[in-house]
Amino acid sequence: MRKEEYVNVIEQITPEEEVKKEIWNRVSQSTGTQKKTIAFKKWGLVAAVLAIVCVAGVYAPTAVAEIRSHILRETPSYGPLADSVETAIFSKADEHICVTVEELLSDGVVVEMTVKYTALDRTGKKWLEKMDTGIAQGEYKMNIQPRMINTIEYGVNYSYGAMELEEQATETERVFLLGFQASGRTYTDHQGVFTFPMTETTEEVLLDVSGNVEIRSFALKGAEAASEYYTPTYIELSPMSFVIYAQNHGVFERSQNDNYYEEKWLMPEEEIDALEANSYFIMKDGSREPLPQGAAHNTTHAKEDNLYSDVMLYSERFYSEPKEYRPSPEIMNLDEIEAVVINGVRFEFVK
Amino acid sequence: MEKFEPERIYNLYFDTVYKVCFLYMKNHADTQDMAQETFCQLLSKPFQYETDEKTKAWLIVSASNLCKNHLKKWWVKKSVSYEDSIAEHADKNGLVAESGSGSEVYRTVMSLDEKYALPTYLYYYEGYKTAEIAKILHTKPSTIQTRLAKARELLKMELE
Known part of the structure; x- marks a missing residue:
């Protein structure tokens, strides 16, 4: 490689002017962080008082006294789902270490689990010490991903990740939080592929990740057409996420890549923009909850050969309003949702 | 004489910060997040401005550290489309x-x-x-x- 080639590659990494302006707008708006710092200090004081109360043996609020779940401790907003956290999911040991999937919280779209590594002897302890926390790939690769065989039929988009709960580490134990978020539940058999390192091998096991979180399905009935490209058909709602399905009206693209033949349902960008700008939940108190931006699907595989079938239209986990730089996951009270407006058209929920 | 003017510094070094972040994150979406966070840190944490060049060095190191820490954290590792799976x-x-x-x-x-x-x-x-x-x-x-x-x-x- 010549130096000029290297420089050319770096030159390619240039953001658009629009992106630069947008980021500056966000930076300049969010740099009132003084208030945020003060707010955190207040919470710190409250937590310290409650902790002292606990130590003194005086009754303390349940939220502080009983958060034993790592998942709920990391995402306190999921507290109401405590009863849906499954425990003792899987365990495997070799001579030196034991791997345990201790908890699972899932609605099939949002899947979170905690994994504990325990050293059983000196060798295991040394191995654990070396274990890298950059764990998506390489020798210590550890992740959970949706299982997809016959991918075209069961395809979902997904993101996955992992992090170590460093404050839980001891000389003989390390704890990790893993998970994925998928665009729907159509991956194979509601199973996840759990990949994890042991001292001599990298292992793979299938886990049922369908979870215990309540999911409500409704047919969608609207008084008029939402779009020439699709008709919303049904919705799956859980406190953690939503998936809206639609019937496509046959707009599709066929393409032949080098090695496989692909058919996709397509929607133009303008249609996606309109869908995202004009879609929201109507709550029973009359308020509106906008559907998250960037969560509408413009391409997806139709399940049936004739392509006139259900497609995933819009799906996302529920997030807090982005008051901060990064919104955090939140729970939706399903009893509070009255109806959904999709591309400006109101759809009632029909059981 | 150089002065610390946030928008001037941003315009001057955004490209550098973006490229540094991209070398770690390897995709534009995460890079944008990290670049934003780098400049948020510059403007919200106590920072003793001396010269533009020193500010640039600070930005490079901050961007690098932010990316390294972030790569260890949640939901960062990969976004996969089923086309990629195929x-x-x-x-x-x-x-x-x-x-x-x-x-x-x-x-x-x-x-x-x-x-x-x-x-x-x-x-x-x-x-x-x-x-x-x-x-x-x-x-x-x-x-x-x-x-x-x-x-x-x-x-x-x-x-x-």
Whole structure:
């Protein structure tokens, strides 16, 4: 490689002017962080008082006294789902270490689990010490991903990740939080592929990740057409996420890549923009909850050969309003949702 | 005389910060997040402005540290479309994906480990000397020389 080639590659990494302006707008708006710092200090004081109360043996609020779940401790907003956290999911040991999937919280779209590594002897302890926390790939690769065989039929988009709960580490134990978020539940058999390192091998096991979180399905009935490209058909709602399905009206693209033949349902960008700008939940108190931006699907595989079938239209986990730089996951009270407006058209929920 | 004017500094060094972040995050979406967070840190934490050049060095180190910390955290690792799954499946089965020499150079550069990627960028693109890079990254010049040599070997870079 010549130096000029290297420089050319770096030159390619240039953001658009629009992106630069947008980021500056966000930076300049969010740099009132003084208030945020003060707010955190207040919470710190409250937590310290409650902790002292606990130590003194005086009754303390349940939220502080009983958060034993790592998942709920990391995402306190999921507290109401405590009863849906499954425990003792899987365990495997070799001579030196034991791997345990201790908890699972899932609605099939949002899947979170905690994994504990325990050293059983000196060798295991040394191995654990070396274990890298950059764990998506390489020798210590550890992740959970949706299982997809016959991918075209069961395809979902997904993101996955992992992090170590460093404050839980001891000389003989390390704890990790893993998970994925998928665009729907159509991956194979509601199973996840759990990949994890042991001292001599990298292992793979299938886990049922369908979870215990309540999911409500409704047919969608609207008084008029939402779009020439699709008709919303049904919705799956859980406190953690939503998936809206639609019937496509046959707009599709066929393409032949080098090695496989692909058919996709397509929607133009303008249609996606309109869908995202004009879609929201109507709550029973009359308020509106906008559907998250960037969560509408413009391409997806139709399940049936004739392509006139259900497609995933819009799906996302529920997030807090982005008051901060990064919104955090939140729970939706399903009893509070009255109806959904999709591309400006109101759809009632029909059981 | 140079003054610390946030928007001027942003316009001056946004591109640098963006490129540093991209070397770690390897996709534009996460890079944008990290670049934003870098400048948020500059403007919200106590910062003693001295010169533009020192501010640039601070931004490079902050961006690098933010990215490294972030890569250990939640939901960062990968976003996968099922088209990518199909392509991966095709690759695993010995079916070769399309590639041109330009994309190969790009892939080679992007595959550099982070400890080589940043010194290489600072040396070959930003034009810093090894002593300057060592000062910015708080390490020894000999360490930087070793890493640059290793990077050249990995990139199969022709000696100047």
